Amino acid sequence: MLKGHVDTIPRYLIAGWALDTDIPNLPVDVVIFVDRQEYGRVTANLPRKDLRELGTFGDGNHGFRYTFDPPLSILRSHDVAVCFALNNEPLTRGRFRIPAESDLADERLQPVLITTAGQPGFLGLMRSLALDSGIVAADSHAYGVRLLSYYAHALDVLVMPGMGKRIPSTFTDEASNWILGTNPYHSPLFETAFPRPRLLSGFFQRRSKAIIGTAFKSVVTEFYATVAAHQGKAEANLFAEQCDLFGVTPAFARLAFGRVREIVLLQDPRDAYCGYRALWSTSATQAMTILRSVCQRTIERHQDNQGDTLFLRCEDLLLRPETALTEVAAFLSINRAITVGPDIATDPAREGINRWRSELDATEMTLFGQQFDEYLRLFGYDVAAITDT
Numbered sequence: 001m002l003k004g005h006v007d008t009i010p011r012y013l014i015a016g017w018a019l020d021t022d023i024p025n026l027p028v029d030v031v032i033f034v035d036r037q038e039y040g041r042v043t044a045n046l047p048r049k050d051l052r053e054l055g056t057f058g059d060g061n062h063g064f065r066y067t068f069d070p071p072l073s074i075l076r077s078h079d080v081a082v083c084f085a086l087n088n089e090p091l092t093r094g095r096f097r098i099p100a101e102s103d104l105a106d107e108r109l110q111p112v113l114i115t116t117a118g119q120p121g122f123l124g125l126m127r128s129l130a131l132d133s134g135i136v137a138a139d140s141h142a143y144g145v146r147l148l149s150y151y152a153h154a155l156d157v158l159v160m161p162g163m164g165k166r167i168p169s170t171f172t173d174e175a176s177n178w179i180l181g182t183n184p185y186h187s188p189l190f191e192t193a194f195p196r197p198r199l200l201s202g203f204f205q206r207r208s209k210a211i212i213g214t215a216f217k218s219v220v221t222e223f224y225a226t227v228a229a230h231q232g233k234a235e236a237n238l239f240a241e242q243c244d245l246f247g248v249t250p251a252f253a254r255l256a257f258g259r260v261r262e263i264v265l266l267q268d269p270r271d272a273y274c275g276y277r278a279l280w281s282t283s284a285t286q287a288m289t290i291l292r293s294v295c296q297r298t299i300e301r302h303q304d305n306q307g308d309t310l311f312l313r314c315e316d317l318l319l320r321p322e323t324a325l326t327e328v329a330a331f332l333s334i335n336r337a338i339t340v341g342p343d344i345a346t347d348p349a350r351e352g353i354n355r356w357r358s359e360l361d362a363t364e365m366t367l368f369g370q371q372f373d374e375y376l377r378l379f380g381y382d383v384a385a386i387t388d389t
Contacts, residue, residue, distance in 0.1 A: 001022060002084045012067060018084060024058030042064045044062050045061050046063035074160075075152060075248040109237060110259055112263065113250055115243040116243070119272075121347065122143075125341070125344075126143040129240045130143075132336075135240055136236045138224075154216065155209065156252075157182055159212065162182040183204060262310070263331070264311050265312055269294070269372050269375065270356030271354065275355075299375055312324060318349060325339075
């Protein structure tokens, strides 16, 4: 019989024990899943005095330790499963969620994240928001300023354990002037600086996180306050920035600002597939893999929505912009109409909407019905053509 227990579950280490009681002197393997993806494997063969003293678990060499390298981000929530490799069944206490940390203060200038994975309509939406007197957007390189994303990744790295095996000697070499990695002093090597080992991790992952996160937030808000002043928007209370669907930016924004509004752009995956096939050197298999990943992540974001996220179909924005922007204004608590930006009416993506109806064959229709039905129904896309095939 397989038995096991997870003892320790911080973001950088999982420890516990596992064995097969029918063959107690042979080790078993343990597999670690993070967010439903296999992350690593480890053999449970480390000495455990407590197991040896029980006298029923052979020589007691059934402990395991798995180190996350790099450690799991503090800016994301992670679903972790620690399972027996033989049958993928979880150990005792082997399924758990490590929540994202959020404890920084509110701010007058609040972020509006425009989250996209390449869907059309981003530029038109940003230009429309930038026309509003209460919203600041940095109109440079097609609204490509992404300060929140930059500092989100910086914070993610700076507060994580270095897990180094040796004491760092110098930071004066040329490479160190340009590249910073995880904190080399956030390591078991330096735990003796405090009377209890866990105090070191607590300092860097909680106190330093708050200090660094507050400093990064101040840089972002000062940047947009300065932009607002130059744009003559002294009363602006929102700033808009692009955000990647798979990045840590949303978590950092909520950590730093407390209240966040996020607009996730959607697209019919069938049209996206036709676009991949026509414009990029992407095989059908590659395109489907990308689209499955995007759609699954979007569904997960919808499931986690706490009421601060609007899911906006790019088709509605491009074909019915006044209605779509009225919905956006209500979501942002703006009691005035948002002007339709000039890019929306001329966006070439308008011509590609519903192209799937004429370009997909019956086999492809069936495939989309099998693999994207949940996404299509969840966000109100037409599934009649799929169910009729």
